[in-house]
Amino acid sequence: TYVVTDNCIACKYTDCVEVCPVDCFYEGENMLVIHPDECIDCGVCEPECPADAIRPDTEPDMESWVELNRKYAEVWPVIVTKKDPLPEATDLDGQPGKLATHFS
Numbered sequence: 001t002y003v004v005t006d007n008c009i010a011c012k013y014t015d016c017v018e019v020c021p022v023d024c025f026y027e028g029e030n031m032l033v034i035h036p037d038e039c040i041d042c043g044v045c046e047p048e049c050p051a052d053a054i055r056p057d058t059e060p061d062m063e064s065w066v067e068l069n070r071k072y073a074e075v076w077p078v079i080v081t082k083k084d085p086l087p088e089a090t091d092l093d094g095q096p097g098k099l100a101t102h103f104s
């Protein structure tokens, strides 16, 4: 499965949602998540993210991101249409540790 990770936070470019064939992106205030059980592992979203925030769960230390994606995909609404990025997207793209500083 693929999941959304730290660098989506406070950027939320939303290019990813346009290409997902199973509509498994869910939208929070300042981040999207993928429902890990709905993702079919096609991988088309990964290169679409300008922030390189979408990662396969086969990378090291992804367990906490899989759990975060699953937890919020259960409660946030689905998003299928691209919208404008968050206003601070350009400034905060690439800033490390945004889960601690900018997630709400």
Ligand code: F3S
Residues within 6 Å of the ligand: 004, 007, 008, 009, 011, 012, 013, 014, 015, 016, 017, 031, 032, 048, 049, 050, 051, 052, 053, 054
């Ligand atoms: Fe986030 Fe990248 Fe999608 S910044 S909203 S995962 S295109």
